[in-house]
């Protein structure tokens with residue numbers, strides 16, 4: 001039997017009104033509040049991402065362990081195992097986060113995209129941190145989408161609404177979804 005995973009798996013993403021994620025390997029909008037939110041949430045944690053998302057970042061995100069998935073290098077299964085190893089071995093990058101965790105709480109591993117990796121990890125995720133953006137799409141629309149968030153499986157447990165950002169004139173909301181208990 002496989003040992004229990006030593007982390008909670010979270011998917012973190014910013015979505016348009018119809019789950020749009022990106023176009024031409026880029027994000028759809030620049031929302032500084034969302035970038036800050038992403039940084040605060042993920043700092044000192046392990047990140048898992050697909051090769052295309054990694055390329056769109058240009059360089060690894062500092063202060064976090066960046067695991068890039070590629071079928072010719074690190075498979076999803078190997079990436080999850082690698083994440084577990086970093087946590088079990090208390091990698092120095094993770095130490096401030098691990099030290100602050102209340103006793104008995106598991107650290108979080110974040111899946112940061114893109115579509116291919118979200119689709120393969122949604123069914124094993126424990127929590128979703130979604131920024132819902134109510135804004136028009138850039139010209140060209142989107143070519144990648146987040147999978148459906150089924151309300152019979154996922155329960156909204158926290159929400160912060162913003163009417164606009166400092167330089168972003170449309171509404172957006174930070175929403176947490178947690179997996180419903182079986183039979184709920």
Ligand SMILES: NC(=O)c1ccc[n+]([C@@H]2O[C@H](COP(=O)([O-])OP(=O)(O)OC[C@H]3O[C@@H](n4cnc5c(N)ncnc54)[C@H](OP(=O)(O)O)[C@@H]3O)[C@@H](O)[C@H]2O)c1
Pocket residue numbers: 012013014015020021022023024025026027028049050051052053054056069070071072074075076077112113114115116117118120144
């Ligand atoms: N809005 C958001 O929050 C958000 C977040 C992240 C990304 N995005 C957007 O999403 C887009 C990229 O998404 P994408 O779906 O095109 O690509 P992706 O998921 O980032 O990367 C796809 C690549 O991941 C690798 N891969 C897929 N499944 C794998 C597996 N089981 N094991 C190992 N490697 C695996 C493959 O690499 P190989 O070809 O090397 O095998 C595949 O080509 C961009 O537009 C980006 O801006 C948006």
